[in-house]
Amino acid sequence: MATNTPSEGKFTIAIEKQTSKIPSGVYLTAALASMAASLTLKCFGQRHTALFVGQWAAPFLIMGLYNKIVKTEGHD
Template sequence: MGVNLKPEHREGPVARAIEEQTAKLPSDIFLWVGIGFMAVSAALQIAGRKKESNFIAHWPTNILLMGLYNKLVKLQGHD
């Protein structure tokens, strides 16, 4: 009667290597780097460098998503 409800999915070698390395980083580092890029973007906007500001303004979202992924891997574990 032992039904395994958890599907058996394995990560590939690249994802496993990335998870092992990013698991070594504290989760809040992603938060602070994201906030830092927001501050740099705002400073560039104030300085009138709008193209550079808009370019850097796209980075925080990606950094924060990587931090979220990092946190989920730490909480849920990986294979």
């Protein structure tokens, strides 16, 4: 019995091929760097900028998780 599962688009496959080349540590380093930059900005009194930069950590970690999944599971 054949299942009709949707396949990934060409654009998605191209993105996954490129992102899988990036080491996972890059995303963790970027997240930690954004937290450190946020702390530094906060210490210099740049409250709003510190909050803005500090919010980058979560997207970097999510991208790292996506990267790890693509490397282990691949596409389709």
